[in-house]
Amino acid sequence: MEGLWIFLGFILTAVCVHDTTALPTKWNQSRGRPRSGTDPQFKEMFFTQILDHFNYNSLGNGTFSQRYLITDQYWRRGLGPVFFYTGNEGDVWDFALNSGFMVELAAKQEALVIFAEHRYYGKSLPFGQESFNIENVGLLTVEQALADYAIMISELKEELGAQKCPVIVFGGSYGGMLSVYMRIRYPNIVTGALAASAPILSTAGLGDSGQFFRDVTADFENYKPTCKDAVKAAFQKLQTLAQKQDYARIQSAFSLCKAPSSDKDIHQLNGFLRNAFTLMAMMDYPYDTSFMSKMPAFPVKVACEVMLNGTEVLSALRDTVGIVYNSTGEQICFDLYSLYVECADPTGCGLGFNSYAWDYQACTEVEMCFESNNVTDMFPPMPFTQSMRMEYCAKRWAVVPRPGWLKTQYWGNALSTASNIIFSNGDLDPWANGGIRKSLSKSLIAINIADGAHHLDLRASNKYDPASVVKARQQEATIIAQWVKAAREKTL
Amino acid sequence: MEGLWIFLGFILTAVCVHDTTALPTKWNQSRGRPRSGTDPQFKEMFFTQILDHFNYNSLGNGTFSQRYLITDQYWRRGLGPVFFYTGNEGDVWDFALNSGFMVELAAKQEALVIFAEHRYYGKSLPFGQESFNIENVGLLTVEQALADYAIMISELKEELGAQKCPVIVFGGSYGGMLSVYMRIRYPNIVTGALAASAPILSTAGLGDSGQFFRDVTADFENYKPTCKDAVKAAFQKLQTLAQKQDYARIQSAFSLCKAPSSDKDIHQLNGFLRNAFTLMAMMDYPYDTSFMSKMPAFPVKVACEVMLNGTEVLSALRDTVGIVYNSTGEQICFDLYSLYVECADPTGCGLGFNSYAWDYQACTEVEMCFESNNVTDMFPPMPFTQSMRMEYCAKRWAVVPRPGWLKTQYWGNALSTASNIIFSNGDLDPWANGGIRKSLSKSLIAINIADGAHHLDLRASNKYDPASVVKARQQEATIIAQWVKAAREKTL
Numbered sequence: 014m015e016g017l018w019i020f021l022g023f024i025l026t027a028v029c030v031h032d033t034t035a036l037p038t039k040w041n042q043s044r045g046r047p048r049s050g051t052d053p054q055f056k057e058m059f060f061t062q063i064l065d066h067f068n069y070n071s072l073g074n075g076t077f078s079q080r081y082l083i084t085d086q087y088w089r090r091g092l093g094p095v096f097f098y099t100g101n102e103g104d105v106w107d108f109a110l111n112s113g114f115m116v117e118l119a120a121k122q123e124a125l126v127i128f129a130e131h132r133y134y135g136k137s138l139p140f141g142q143e144s145f146n147i148e149n150v151g152l153l154t155v156e157q158a159l160a161d162y163a164i165m166i167s168e169l170k171e172e173l174g175a176q177k178c179p180v181i182v183f184g185g186s187y188g189g190m191l192s193v194y195m196r197i198r199y200p201n202i203v204t205g206a207l208a209a210s211a212p213i214l215s216t217a218g219l220g221d222s223g224q225f226f227r228d229v230t231a232d233f234e235n236y237k238p239t240c241k242d243a244v245k246a247a248f249q250k251l252q253t254l255a256q257k258q259d260y261a262r263i264q265s266a267f268s269l270c271k272a273p274s275s276d277k278d279i280h281q282l283n284g285f286l287r288n289a290f291t292l293m294a295m296m297d298y299p300y301d302t303s304f305m306s307k308m309p310a311f312p313v314k315v316a317c318e319v320m321l322n323g324t325e326v327l328s329a330l331r332d333t334v335g336i337v338y339n340s341t342g343e344q345i346c347f348d349l350y351s352l353y354v355e356c357a358d359p360t361g362c363g364l365g366f367n368s369y370a371w372d373y374q375a376c377t378e379v380e381m382c383f384e385s386n387n388v389t390d391m392f393p394p395m396p397f398t399q400s401m402r403m404e405y406c407a408k409r410w411a412v413v414p415r416p417g418w419l420k421t422q423y424w425g426n427a428l429s430t431a432s433n434i435i436f437s438n439g440d441l442d443p444w445a446n447g448g449i450r451k452s453l454s455k456s457l458i459a460i461n462i463a464d465g466a467h468h469l470d471l472r473a474s475n476k477y478d479p480a481s482v483v484k485a486r487q488q489e490a491t492i493i494a495q496w497v498k499a500a501r502e503k504t505l
Numbered sequence: 506m507e508g509l510w511i512f513l514g515f516i517l518t519a520v521c522v523h524d525t526t527a528l529p530t531k532w533n534q535s536r537g538r539p540r541s542g543t544d545p546q547f548k549e550m551f552f553t554q555i556l557d558h559f560n561y562n563s564l565g566n567g568t569f570s571q572r573y574l575i576t577d578q579y580w581r582r583g584l585g586p587v588f589f590y591t592g593n594e595g596d597v598w599d600f601a602l603n604s605g606f607m608v609e610l611a612a613k614q615e616a617l618v619i620f621a622e623h624r625y626y627g628k629s630l631p632f633g634q635e636s637f638n639i640e641n642v643g644l645l646t647v648e649q650a651l652a653d654y655a656i657m658i659s660e661l662k663e664e665l666g667a668q669k670c671p672v673i674v675f676g677g678s679y680g681g682m683l684s685v686y687m688r689i690r691y692p693n694i695v696t697g698a699l700a701a702s703a704p705i706l707s708t709a710g711l712g713d714s715g716q717f718f719r720d721v722t723a724d725f726e727n728y729k730p731t732c733k734d735a736v737k738a739a740f741q742k743l744q745t746l747a748q749k750q751d752y753a754r755i756q757s758a759f760s761l762c763k764a765p766s767s768d769k770d771i772h773q774l775n776g777f778l779r780n781a782f783t784l785m786a787m788m789d790y791p792y793d794t795s796f797m798s799k800m801p802a803f804p805v806k807v808a809c810e811v812m813l814n815g816t817e818v819l820s821a822l823r824d825t826v827g828i829v830y831n832s833t834g835e836q837i838c839f840d841l842y843s844l845y846v847e848c849a850d851p852t853g854c855g856l857g858f859n860s861y862a863w864d865y866q867a868c869t870e871v872e873m874c875f876e877s878n879n880v881t882d883m884f885p886p887m888p889f890t891q892s893m894r895m896e897y898c899a900k901r902w903a904v905v906p907r908p909g910w911l912k913t914q915y916w917g918n919a920l921s922t923a924s925n926i927i928f929s930n931g932d933l934d935p936w937a938n939g940g941i942r943k944s945l946s947k948s949l950i951a952i953n954i955a956d957g958a959h960h961l962d963l964r965a966s967n968k969y970d971p972a973s974v975v976k977a978r979q980q981e982a983t984i985i986a987q988w989v990k991a992a993r994e995k996t997l
Contacts, residue, residue: 067559069869069904070643151562156648163913198690201912201919377561412561420693421655427693429995430924503921 053116053126055082055109060169062132064139065152066160077139079161080130082109084116085173093123094204094497095170095180099162099195101188102371103363105130105137108188111304113473115183118490122497125175129165131158131191133370145369147411153370155378156422158191163199179204179500181493185468186210186444187379194423197431205433205496207489208448209468213436215447217419218380219426225360226287226385226392228443232294232313233391240317244290245391247320247330248283252393255279266327270346278349280395285353287385287392288361289334290316297441297466299477307340310477313441357406357414359383359397376406378418432456433496435489439465439482458492460485545608545618547574547601552661554624556631557644558652569631571653572622574601576608577665585615586696586989587662587672591654591687593680594863595855597622597629600680603796605965607675610982614989617667621657623650623683625862637861639903645862647870648914650683655691671696671992673985677960678702678936679871686915689923697925697988699981700940701960705928707939709911710872711918717852718779718877718884720935724786724805725883732809736782737883739812739822740775744885747771758819762838770841772887777845779877779884780853781826782808789933789958791969799832802969805933849897849906851875851889868898870910924948925988927981931957931974950984952977 062079065071082105087093096119100108109128119126130137133144133153140149162182170176180203184192189211196206214220234241254263255276263282264272273279293312296302300310309315316333323329331347338344338352356362357375360383375381382399385392399416406412424431428449437460438445444467452459462470464479470486554571557563574597579585588611592600601620611618622629625636625645632641654674662668672695676684681703688698706712726733746755747768755774756764765771785804788794792802801807808825815821823839830836830844848854849867852875867873874891877884891908898904916923920941929952930937936959944951954962956971962978 067646067648068643070639147562151560154559156559200922201916424693430692432922
C-alpha cells in the first residue's frame, strides 16, 4: 500500500496511509518515496528504545524499534551541530521529504541531520498490529515521545562521536510543539528549537473554540469576500435540502456513492466538506504539493475560482472539495465514510493506523475542542465541547481526557523562563493564531510569515517562494547559527 | 505502631515505621506526634490524586488519596505566598515537625503552608497494604511524584483563592531534590525553590563512589584524628576475628543477640556498624533531636568520646553504635537483621513500608552506588557497583535500574537555563558534596553552612544554633522575599 495518499484532516503534517485495504486506491498513488536530486540520501535506521520510560514494572519493561532517518553527508564530523527533527503524527519519511529547509541549512552549517519517527506512527509501532488495542495504546503519550527523543539524542551523540555538538530541534505543527517541549523540558540536551506552525496555546486549551474555523474562513474571504459568501450559501442550501430530507437531490448534487438517509449522514457530509476547506487553507502553498494530499498551487485561489464560476452553488461546492478529494479526476463518486472519518480532532485525523494514534492523542492530552458556528465562519454550526469529547473518548478508547494537562506540563503561555525558541507562523495558516505570534523575549522569537501557509518555512526553497518566507528562513538561519556558536563557545 | 521510631540509614530525612510488628518496640517510643507550642496547628487533609499521570489506559486509570498538611494561620489570604514542602521518603508529619524554619518564615512573610506527602509513603499508599506488590509498585517514580505536586498545587490554589500567590517549594535531602526538579520542570507553577542538602549530583551518578563514606569519616577525623584511627582499628580487629571465625568472641564483644556464623553475618554486622556512623554524621546537630532516630547533641563528639574512652576497641565500637541503636539503654542485645536491613541504598533504607518504597526508588531512578574502601575512609571495604545493584534489584523488584536517567530527566550539572534555586548545604553533612556547592549564577545560589549537618537550616530556630545557620536562614529569607516580590509585581 505504499504510495497510497489519502489524507484528510488536522494532521498538521503528512500521513501516509498504510495497511488499510478498505480505502480507494486510485488517488495520489504516484507519490511513493521520491529520490529526486534534492534527496539527501537518508539512511533508514532503527533505534532500540525503552518502551515505558515511566514505569519500571509495566508491560513496558522492554524495548521497541523506533525508526529514524539520518544523513551525515554535510556534517563536519564531531564539530558541526546536530539538526534533529522531532517527528510528529505520521510516517517519518513524509517529514523528511517535506522539510527541505533543514537539509539546505545543514549543508550550509555542516550539520548532522536526523529525522526521528514518533512512537505509534509509521513503522515505529511498539506492538505492531496490536499497538492500538486498549491494553497497548496507553504508552502513546507526549511524555513518552519526548523521553524517546531525549534518550535517542543522547545515545546517538555518544555513538557517533557528537558529544560536543549542539543539538537544534526542528518540527512543524505537532512536531513543532514537540520541539518547544524538548527545549523547555530538556535544555540539558537541546540548545534551541525551531517550532514552525506549532499551536502550543490552542492545543493546551488556551484560546477560543471558534478561532480555527474562523481563520480557515478568513483565508477564503481574504481572497474574495464573495467566495466566503458562496460557500456559506452552499452550506445553507444543503441544510435546507437536509431539513426537507431531500436526500436524492443531495446525493446527486454532491455525487455521493450512496444517498444519505439520516441526520448522521448529513453531519458526516458537512464534516467531509468542511475538511476540504481546512486542508486547502493549511496547504495554501504557491506551488503544487503532495504533502498531506495532492494540492495545486494556491489552492484557496483555485477553490474560490471553482466556487464562483459554478453555475449552481451545490455542484460548485462539490467541485471545490473535489480539488482535495478528486485531484486526479478519476473518482466517479464520493464515498463519505471512507474519505473522511470523524474523530476527537474536529480538523480531522486522517485515515488508517496513523489516524488511530492521533485520535488517541486528541482523546488524552492534546485538546482540540474547535467548533464552527456559522457566525464567525462560513461553515454549518458543528459544536464540539469537552463533554462531547469525553463521551466519544470514553467509548472509543476507554479514556477520560484531562483538560489543562498540556498547560500544566508544558507551561501554556507562562514561558518567561524558557529561551532559544523560534515560533514561526504563516499568516495564511489557520493554526497560526493558536501559537505564539509575538516575541516574548530576546530568545523567544516570533517570526510571522505574511504569505505563508502551514510551516512553509520548513519546506525546501522554491522559485515560487514569496519574499516573506525567504526572509524568514534567513532570519532562522542566522539565529540558529548564533545559538550553535554560543553553545560551542561554552563547551570549549 | 505510631511512635515507634527505629530508623537506620540513608533516608535523607525521617521515616516513621508503621505497621511492622516484627520490629523491636523498646526504642524511641516516646516520640509520637508532638503538639508543642511551636506546632503550627496543621490540618491533616487528603487530596484526590490521579494514580497514573503517564498512561491513560493503565491500572492507574483511577485516583488515590494523597495526604497533605496545611495551615493558613499566618497567611495573608489571597495575597501571601504559598510555601509548599515537596515531601520525601517518609511520613509527612516528620517533615512538618522538623522543618520549623518554613513555619517561622511563613509567620514573617504571611504565607500559606502546605506539606505534601510523597506517594507510596506514610498514609499515601495508592494500593494500601498491596502497594509494594510488583504489579502495583511501578507507579512509584519521581515523575509521578512531581506531577502529583504540580496538580495538587494548581488545584489547591484554585480552591483556596490563591491563584495570584507565588509558590515557593521547600525540601530537604531527597525532598530538596524534588524541590529543584519542581522548579526546573514546572516554572509555570513554582517561582523558586529552597533545596536544602539536596544531593542532586551524586544521586544522578555524577561524582565519585567513595565521596559519601569519605565525608562521613572526615566528620570524625575532624573532631579528632585519633577518633578515626580508633574506629578503623576496631573494624580491623573485627576483620581479624572474622577471618579466624571467632564468632563467639564477636558475639560477646558486640552484644549480639545471636552469634554470627557466616561471611554474610559479618557483612551484615559491618553494614550495621557503618550505618550508625552515617546517621551520627548526618544528624550532627548542636542539640538533642529525635528526627531520624533519637540523637544526643553533637553526636560525633559524643561518639568520639565513647570511642576514645573505651578500654577496648571492640566494646568501644559497640558502645559508640549504641548511641544510635540503644539510646535509651534498655536494649540487652543487638538483633542485627531487625535493626538494619541492607538494600539498594548503601547508606540505608530504614525499616518498614517506607523503606520498601525507598529501596524501590534506589533500584530504579535514584543512583546510590556509594562504597567504603578502607583507604579514603575508616570503614571496611564494602563495594556496591552498578552490577551488584542490578543483580539485587532484578531479584528484589524485577526491575533493571537505568543509570543516567536522573541526569537526562533533571539536567545533572547542566543547569545553566535554570533559575531561582537556593542550594543550601552543611559542611558537616556527608551528602553535601553530592550537591551544588558553588553558586552557578545570580539566581542559582549555593549557601554553605560551616557548622551545619543535614539540612539544619530547615529546622526551627534553636538557642544552640551556630551563627552560620542563623546567617544562612537570613539569606534564604531575603532571597525568598525577593522572589515573591518579583513574581507578584509580574502578575499585577
